[in-house]
Structure formats: C-alpha cells, structure tokens
Amino acid sequence: MKIVCQNRKAFHDYSIEETLEAGIQLLGTEVKSLRDGKANLKDSYVLIKDSEAFLLNCHISPYSHGNIMNHDPLRTRKLLLHRKEIERLRGKMQQKGYTLLPLKVYFKDSRAKVEVGLARGKKVYEKREAIKEREAKRTIERAMKNR
Numbered sequence: 001m002k003i004v005c006q007n008r009k010a011f012h013d014y015s016i017e018e019t020l021e022a023g024i025q026l027l028g029t030e031v032k033s034l035r036d037g038k039a040n041l042k043d044s045y046v047l048i049k050d051s052e053a054f055l056l057n058c059h060i061s062p063y064s065h066g067n068i069m070n071h072d073p074l075r076t077r078k079l080l081l082h083r084k085e086i087e088r089l090r091g092k093m094q095q096k097g098y099t100l101l102p103l104k105v106y107f108k109d110s111r112a113k114v115e116v117g118l119a120r121g122k123k124v125y126e127k128r129e130a131i132k133e134r135e136a137k138r139t140i141e142r143a144m145k146n147r
Contacts, residue, residue, distance in 0.1 A: 004034050006104040007041040014119035022114050023080030029066035039105055046100035046116055048090050053079040
C-alpha cells in the first residue's frame with residue numbers, strides 16, 4: 001500500500017468516529033499525477049448528493065507531461081461506494097455535528113483508494129486537552145528511555 005497524501009489536520013480538528021475505504025473515479029492524467037505524489041487533501045470534504053458521494057476541493061496537480069489532455073486540479077470527483085454504505089453514512093451525517101472527510105489517498109493493488117472518515121468537530125478545549133495528553137505521553141516516554 002503506497003500512501004500518496006494524508007489529511008493530518010483532520011485528526012487535530014475532528015474526532016474520527018468511523019473510517020471506510022472508497023474507490024475514486026479518476027482521469028488518466030490524475031492517476032499519473034497521484035503516482036508522482038502530487039495531491040493535497042487540505043480543506044477537502046465529501047458531499048452526498050442523490051445517493052452518490054463526491055469528493056470536493058481535493059487538489060491533484062496537473063501531470064507534468066500531460067499536454068492538452070490535462071485535468072482541472074480542483075474538479076469534483078465521484079467516490080465509488082455501495083448504495084447501502086452511502087445511505088448509512090447519510091443517516092449518520094444528518095445527526096448534529098457529523099461530517100465526512102477524506103483522511104488519506106493511497107494505492108492498493110494499483111487502484112487509487114480514499115479513506116473516508118465520519119468525523120465530529122472538536123471544541124477548542126478538547127483540542128487543548130489532546131495536546132496536553134500528547135505532551136504528557138512524550139515526557140513519560142523520554143523519562144522511561146533515559147532511565
């Protein structure tokens with residue numbers, strides 16, 4: 001499994017409740033650009049519309065050797081999920097505070113996949129607590145290592 005890009009900020013700003021793997025419908029130059037590792041998930045999200053899931057604001061850079069056949073970097077891309085999964089996610093998203101975020105893009109058996117997470121936004125104090133816990137773990141690990 002070759003990871004192309006990750007959305008690290010999603011883990012800081014949201015608490016991820018559930019993850020699932022989805023295929024992504026791409027053009028030829030987009031696949032080549034992904035293989036070069038030129039993608040960015042910052043500010044991207046998943047929208048469910050008419051029983052279909054779409055990835056919005058995912059930036060895949062134009063392929064360097066693609067001439068007039070290059071793609072639009074910020075185009076809307078369709079995610080390939082089963083209808084039952086989409087309906088289940090739609091039901092959970094209608095609850096207060098849930099959103100769908102892409103967590104990482106990777107290749108699995110030469111096919112591009114997106115890991116999608118059902119997330120709930122963190123409050124400011126929750127983010128501070130998470131930072132304090134992380135720092136406490138680091139100091140404990142340092143103390144155990146130096147001991």
